[in-house]
Amino acid sequence: MxxxxxxxxxxxxxxxxxxxxxxxxxxxxxxxxxxxxxxxxxxxxxxxxxxxxxxxxxxxxxxxxxxxxxxxxxxxxxxxxxxxxxxxxxxxxxxxxxxxxxxxxxxxxxxxxxxxxxxxxxxxxxxxxxxxxxxxxxxxxxxxxxxxxxxxxxxxxxxxxxxxxxxxxxxxxDSGEGPRVTSATVGRVIDMGLTDPFNMGGAMAPAAVDTIESHLKERGIQPSYYDLIVTGDLGHIGHEIAFDLLKKHGIQISEEQFQDCGMMIYREGQPVLAGASGAGCSATVVYGHLLNRMKKGEFKRMLVVATGALLSPVSFQQGETIPCIAHAVSIEFDGRQ
Amino acid sequence: MxxxxxxxxxxxxxxxxxxxxxxxxxxxxxxxxxxxxxxxxxxxxxxxxxxxxxxxxxxxxxxxxxxxxxxxxxxxxxxxxxxxxxxxxxxxxxxxxxxxxxxxxxxxxxxxxxxxxxxxxxxxxxxxxxxxxxxxxxxxxxxxxxxxxxxxxxxxxxxxxxxxxxxxxxxxxDSGEGPRVTSATVGRVIDMGLTDPFNMGGAMAPAAVDTIESHLKERGIQPSYYDLIVTGDLGHIGHEIAFDLLKKHGIQISEEQFQDCGMMIYREGQPVLAGASGAGCSATVVYGHLLNRMKKGEFKRMLVVATGALLSPVSFQQGETIPCIAHAVSIEFDGRQ
Missing domain, CATH: 3.40.47.40 (Stage V sporulation protein AD)
Structure with missing residues (x-):
């Protein structure tokens, strides 16, 4: 395995x-x-x-x-x-x-x-x-x-x-019909020294990039293998940072191909600042919206990279920076339903 | 498996x-x-x-x-x-x-x-x-x-x-010499309606019994299979309750065979009230003391039943009872070192 x-x-x-x-x-x-x-x-x-x-x-x-x-x-x-x-x-x-x-x-x-x-x-x-x-x-x-x-x-x-x-x-x-889970990459803690708990997206972006990079390398595949690589809840700020970092690391990925659950769930005009977050963000967007689109045939291979900021109010008060992590799971669906 | x-x-x-x-x-x-x-x-x-x-x-x-x-x-x-x-x-x-x-x-x-x-x-x-x-x-x-x-x-x-x-x-x-992990039973949440956060042992005892009972039944073994069945941190109060409950459920087990990590770690006279607790309790007692005794040949088969009280200060303040859980893992060692 x-x-x-x-x-x-x-x-x-x-x-x-x-x-x-x-x-x-x-x-x-x-x-x-x-x-x-x-x-x-x-x-x-x-x-x-x-x-x-x-x-x-x-x-x-x-x-x-x-x-x-x-x-x-x-x-x-x-x-x-x-x-x-x-x-x-x-x-x-x-x-x-x-x-x-x-x-x-x-x-x-x-x-x-x-x-x-x-x-x-x-x-x-x-x-x-x-x-x-x-x-x-x-x-x-x-x-x-x-x-x-x-x-x-x-x-x-x-x-x-x-x-x-x-x-x-x-x-x-292990049996039945539906989208299938084909691989997973476990994250490691990445902390770039950011301390602002009101900018979690920025803090988490490097963890997402680290996991995506390892995932592609360890599976021996190109980013083009996936129709969609979607992060959990980076929001606008973190998404831009992650996109830039991926390009800097030589990972060829298009804007259409690289998206974020935190930018999908709310409507333009809702007062959500840089986007959505929370443990329920990637869970509801992936298990609802994205799997529905997969089942409609919009795409076949998706890598979900859920990001987490592992801080607490106490760790912040004690002057600690924000340790982050990202776990990636690939979901594939061949169109049969 | x-x-x-x-x-x-x-x-x-x-x-x-x-x-x-x-x-x-x-x-x-x-x-x-x-x-x-x-x-x-x-x-x-x-x-x-x-x-x-x-x-x-x-x-x-x-x-x-x-x-x-x-x-x-x-x-x-x-x-x-x-x-x-x-x-x-x-x-x-x-x-x-x-x-x-x-x-x-x-x-x-x-x-x-x-x-x-x-x-x-x-x-x-x-x-x-x-x-x-x-x-x-x-x-x-x-x-x-x-x-x-x-x-x-x-x-x-x-x-x-x-x-x-x-x-x-x-x-x-998956290779090498040492004690071996042979089976595990995952706990489910058991809540008997206890509300006193100063009596966690009493609250957790039924969860330990539920897991031990399922473990023996699902593996199709008698309690005598194990030289030692050791709970995580029930302390004196919870240990007595669990021992009584096991007997009531028809599980034949001796006092020597049924022990608790929370009653092993401290010395008589240390002011620990009903015994020890904490996530580090079973972790240090099992991975230190008990595995050392196993390696000395004192016993060959041990079932560790780590107990947990899944409350928080907020859940207590909101009038909730204490939900508990216990996970059991068997460790066996044939004496070769």
Whole structure:
């Protein structure tokens, strides 16, 4: 199975049988609203805290994926995933509801592809027949924890990004029809010394480039192998930096071919500054919008490079720079549905 | 590879080539001090914050394991692990230093065996030649975050436990000599409705029992298969509850055979109330003390059941009960060294 030092190729090509994507009101007004399975009109989801609402997003996304695959919840052997909240409680509490054996992950906004990489590895090696993986975030819960409660109306610089309220999950199996997971490259921590927590895109861009470069090298392929190389949540600022860095490293890639989930989810005019972010960003955009486009035949081979900033408010207060990571997973679909 | 619904059997029996264990002053005065590779005489480790000291514990444990295995750091393909601190920053910052591709985990105090289960799965399926996994905690960093800064001198009830200052890691490979990882059972979230964050042992005991029961059933073995079934950090209170519950469930097990890492690490008379806890507890006790005893031939088959309480201060403040989990991994050694 091993191809390169940190890249796995999945010979069995695990299948994404179904996905579940749930979003909030801001996502419902966004550019890809029709790609969500379920959209909520307010941030509370009938709960008495944002953290509990966050939990419900993930529960609902898992339930949708299970329903769509037409299997029983008891058939799902494992859930792998996480979120940004301290001790990833929204995910753990959702798994209390779902009662699926659970492996908690933390990779900040890279969690979606950390989970898909491990999930595909497990299915590929016949460690599960059915397995769920995913990530989620909730704008108000995340803002409260990392910055200020949204009710304060705090101002942000134009480099800041808007945390997605949403959960995206994928149900994997070793048989069936659907897009297939063909390889994964695990990220390493890259820290270029940036300290501004309002410019995460800039901090994360070098990690994305490092992982893309290793992925192409270890698989022995050219960037042209992929119809789309899509980063997780670099936003406008980080996307430009990453594009420039790739070119400097001699990686030939076009603007059409290199895109970012954080620039897809919201509509022009929504006040999201440099774009979207959050663990739910790449999870909902990939498992909703991008897989839908794949199934329509718009493209066949996609490399998803989910980026994460591994800081905390405490590490920032203690003068630390921002360590970042990016995990890449390739998804391919030959058009049969 | 699949045996039961949530149990993996590892046909290749990945080898624990070496381990690294680092502790603090309280552990240096404890019952198994001689089993640590390195002990620090103060909690600061020459750093200017407890979180940074926490990071150093893990860096040193990894370095020791790599040295003992006589390999180069560049040969280690992945690190899997985590800690209890918000956004697991001590682990992520240690991986910035170590530059090893990194998959962050969160399973609270069950992280040690969550990591070993996944690490053994990856090595067993030929996903890595060398891989590190481990967990760590720091008493003062954890107390500050979950309860009060230790400088406040806060009082605790006798059901509370003492968070270990320590890091324990294992270096796995598919070849070589040493104890072998033979199977793993992934936990599910069990919540019996307990709400007292000063009685984690009591809250976690049912999760340990659930996992032990599933493990024995899915592997089709009797408890007598194991010389030792050792839980992570139930402490005196949780240990008694778990022992009673196992008997009630008809699982025949003796007091000598059923033990707890949280009752091994400190000496009689150390003011640790109900025993030890923390992600570093099972990690240091298993990868230090217990593997040393195995290598001396004291026992051949051990099931480690690391327990975790998946709450946060916020979830407690919002009136939530304590969701718990336990992951079990079997380690066997035939005496050849």
């Amino acid at each position: 091993l191809k390169g030092h940190r890249t796995w190729e999945f010979v069995q090509k695990p299948v994404i049988l179904s996905t579940g994507t749930v979003g909030g009101p801001f996502e419902g007004n966004g550019a890809i609203a029709e790609d969500f399975d379920l959209l909520h009109s307010d941030l509370w989801l009938n709960q008495d805290s944002y953290e509990k609402a966050h939990r419900v997003l993930l529960e609902e996304a898992c339930q949708r994926a299970i329903e769509k695959a037409q299997i029983q919840q008891e058939q799902v052997q494992f859930f792998l995933g996480g979120d940004l909240i301290n001790q990833i409680t929204p995910t753990s509490f959702a798994l209390r509801t779902l009662e699926i054996p659970y492996l908690g992950l933390f990779g900040a906004c890279s969690t979606s592809m950390e989970g898909l990489a491990l999930a595909a590895f497990i299915v590929n090696a016949k460690g599960a027949d059915y397995l769920l993986t995913g990530a989620s975030s909730h704008n108000a819960a995340v803002e409260k924890q990392f910055r200020y409660p949204t009710e304060y109306g705090g101002q942000k610089p134009p480099t800041a990004q808007w945390t997605v309220t949403g959960a995206g999950v994928a149900l994997l199996s | 699949l045996k039961g619904h949530r149990t993996w059997e590892f046909v290749q029996k990945p080898v624990i080539l070496s381990t690294g264990t680092v502790g603090g002053p309280f552990e240096g005065n404890g019952a198994i001090a001689e089993d640590f590779d390195l002990l620090h005489s103060d909690l600061w480790l020459n750093q200017d914050s407890y979180e940074k000291a926490h990071r150093v514990l893990l860096e040193e444990a990894c370095q020791r394991a790599i040295e003992k295995a006589q390999i180069q750091q560049e040969q280690v393909q992945f690190f899997l692990g985590g800690d209890l601190i918000n956004q697991i920053t001590p682990t992520s910052f240690a991986l910035r230093t170590l530059e090893i591709p990194y998959l962050g985990l969160f399973g609270a105090c069950s992280t040690s065996m969550e990591g070993l289960a996944l690490a053994a799965f990856i090595v067993n399926a030929k996903g890595a030649d060398y891989l590190l996994t481990g967990a760590s905690s720091h008493n003062a960093a954890v107390e500050k975050q979950f309860r009060y800064p230790t400088e406040y001198g806060g009082q605790k009830p006798p059901t509370a436990q003492w968070t270990v200052t320590g890091a324990g890691v294992a270096l796995l490979s």
